[in-house]
Amino acid sequence: MGIVVLTMKASVIEMFLVLLVTGIHSHKEMAKKSKRPKFTVPQINCDVKAGKITNLEFIVKCPAGCQESKYHVYGTGVYASCSSVCGAAVHSGVLDNSGGKILVQKVAGQSGYKGSYSNGVRSLSLPRWRESFIVSESQPKKGVTYPSTLTYSSSKTPAAKADETTKAYQKPSVPGTTAQPVTLMQVSADQEAEAAHTTWAKSSLLAPSSSSSPRPQPMGRRSWDTGETDLQKPQPALLDTGFLPKEELSTQALEPVSQGDPNCQVDLLFLIDGSSSIGKRRFRLQKQFLANVVQALDIGPSGPLMGVVQYGDSPATQFNLKTHMNSRDLTAAIEKITLRGGLSNAGGAISFVTKNFFSKANGNRSGAPNVAVVVLDGWPTDKVEEASRLARESGINIFFITIEAAIENEKQYVVEPNFANKAVCRTNGYYSFNVQSWFSLRKTMQPLVKRICDTDRLACSKTCLNSADIGFVIDGSSSVGTGNFRTVLQFVANLSKEFEISDTDTRIGAVQYTYEQRLEFGFDKYHTKADVLNAIKSVGYWSGGTSTGAAIHYALEQLFKKSKPNKRKLMILITDGRSYDDVRIAAMAAHQKGVITYAVGVAWAAQDELDIIATHPARDHSFFVDEFDNLYKSVPKIIQNICTEFNSQPRN
Structure with missing residues (x-):
């Protein structure tokens, strides 16, 4: 009996020792794990440029929506560091427009960057830049430690600066006074410029803010209409003015000016509808559409050039092919176009263009196809078939974009039924777009740009003398x-x-x-x-x-x-x-x-x-x-x- 008791005690002691050793080992393992730092993937905005980040190799997470043309990208495959990191990732196909994680590696600067259109993003050409980067899927390399927090070239991260713009800064209390919140106007100009990137493309569509606190303006910016400063006059929201503050204009001036996309060397004209029926609101949507096309095309002397003619009762050239030689200047010029009014005499406008627009004096290049895009609200008030035939025979590729076409009870007013197919180069739908409403017009931007740049399919560029x-x-x-x-x-x-x-x-x-x-x-x-x-x-x-x-x-x-x-x-x-x-x-x-x-x-x-x-x-x-x-x-x-x-x- 005593032997049995002793044996049981020995077993209990042995079990206790095993549990004790196991617990100590587990505790050590947990301690080791707790000491191992956990990798957190830093997030960036769509407009963050690779050159602003000093890390040579890093993994970041991009948000959704970086396919927008406002985020500039320079190059193909290898991108200049002045490019949007996330925009380059979408262009390269590593990401789609829903965002995600990417691996970024800095490489040497290149002597030239070739622009291209890929995955909904138009990258621009650039002669040279001091630093480049490449993007790939976020597969960490063995033995490489990636930073959880990125280092930026300025003292504060964009996230911290953005936080400053949304919070009021509290001044230290002075005896006998009450601390007052200070608005964004008192944050330094360069901090404000880096805090948020406002584009003209958004500004022309958004209405003034309905918030009880209007968005603060840069201090002392003078009104474009009068000589008053902003402090002397109540201000609408910045996004509704159509202009950028001085600070942002100064930073944009530092952007490299592209020579244009050599893969899309066309001489392009937009014939825009300035008739009274269109109204100011839809005319503004039309101008926004033009600005989006400009940003997607990469305007420049080695690529596409663009002019605008507005028509109503009669046509008028707003600017010709050589007036503005880059996308930035062209976008600003489009903003300044005002509505002419009158009828929608598109046929007369096409005749005017055939005789006057595509000339050497207006910047026409003999080796570049001539393309005219006619934007029309509803239907033309004159005939377009004969005018368009003469235009085609002179080598002009005509595209028609018809918005809000005539409904059944309005068709009696259409001067020339089936006018769009009679006007364009082919009747297979390649050269014509029928858009249901002005708010849907933006959806035609990408297919239109693709067709304009596909010079092999521009049938009307081929004339009896050059084909x-x-x-x-x-x-x-x-x-x-x-x-x-x-x-x-x-x-x-x-x-x-x-x-x-x-x-x-x-x-x-x-x-x-x-x-x-x-x-x-x-x-x-x-x-x-x-x-x-x-x-x-x-x-x-x-x-x-x-x-x-x-x-x-x-x-x-x-x-x-x-x-x-x-x-x-x-x-x-x-x-x-x-x-x-x-x-x-x-x-x-x-x-x-x-x-x-x-x-x-x-x-x-x-x-x-x-x-x-x-x-x-x-x-x-x-x-x-x-x-x-x-x-x-x-x-x-x-x-x-x-x-x-x-x-x-x-x-x-």
Whole structure:
């Protein structure tokens, strides 16, 4: 019995010791855990720039809504440190507009930053900047400790400064007085400028605050209307003025000025509705829409340029393409536009633009597509179809944005039913937007910007003079003679002069033939008008027989087989006699391959052969002159027929 008792006691003691040791170990483990610092991801606002944070590598949390165009981003992939951290994260695709955590790493400054449009954010181009950063998903690296609190280049964090702007500062009590709260006006100017970032885009839409305490203004800012200071005059809310305080203007002046997005080099016009029916409120929404487009486009001399024409009874140019060369100046100019009033004569406005706006004097660039966006409240009070057709034929890409279109009982007042489809380049909906209300207009901004910048699909930029590959097939047979051959070359040069020649516009090639054929130069050889004309002048006379059919086959293989898919293919053949071989099969091959063939005969050329070679109808593509010295007379008619045929083809 005693042995059993002793055994039980030993077991109890052993159990107690095990519990004691386990408890001590657990206590130590808890103590270790409690000593390990817990990592807290710091939060930042959408407008915080990477350059303001001195940490070289950190993880932060971005809020939702950083896709807005007001948060400037410079670069693609690698971003200049003057960029919004969260805006860059959305642009790169690491975040969507709902926000989240990201890893930020500082890298060296770059010699150039390329702008682009990605994930709803337009990043801007920049020549150079002193520091860069990259963003990635918030996957912490092993062995790397990330800060829970960020270090900023100024003494106080944006959060602390923002807190100062929302709380009244209590002055120390002076004996015999009562401490009074001091408003934001007494906080230093640079603290206020960094505390909150106010943009024009918001200011033009928000109404004055209904709070019992109006938002305090920067001290001593003078009114734009009178000479009074703010302290002498009751003030509305800052956001309703449409202007920024001096302090913010001074900080904006330090922003790098972009040269524009080279991926969107277009000459853009907005035709805005200034009719009486629109009213001041909707006119303000229209201006806000323009400002949003400007911020998304990245205006600059190397990218898009933009002007504005306002129409009512009659059109008036508010500013042309070269008046404002960056987004900031353009936005400020839009704010100053005032409503003209009158009818909605959009057709007359389009005619005005065709004749006057897209000129070199107004800043038009020959290599940039011309785009006109017509904004219309309801429906036009005049006809737009004929005016728009002439505009399209001059190479203007017309977009129509129709807001609050006519309802059933209003359709009787519409001068030209289905006017939008009659006005634009294509009837597939690509060039027209029908918006239900002015408050929905902002939703068209991103698709519109994307289409404006997609220059490959701007069909109306292609005119009869800048959209062809033209191959001259020149008879160098013995019957022509040296002197007449020089006259033929002058005729070829006179035709070539009429076209806009470059690698992306019209290209010129030439083949000379006798019994044999020779490629004088191909479409990809010369890219300027001067070089093409010199090349034509340098062609040497060959002399020999006349095998026109073989020459057409040769031109199809050596010239037109290398034509670009989006180019019209024109063959202009010049001969002075009947061919020694059959031209029928060769001509049929050219027509089947989509080569538009013009046949020009001189002296002893056979009219029946010219008609076979020429594209149907022969009367528009076949020409004859009795002697070489009269060739020059055919130039205007040939150019006219080329353009008439081009403009008669459906663009839809």
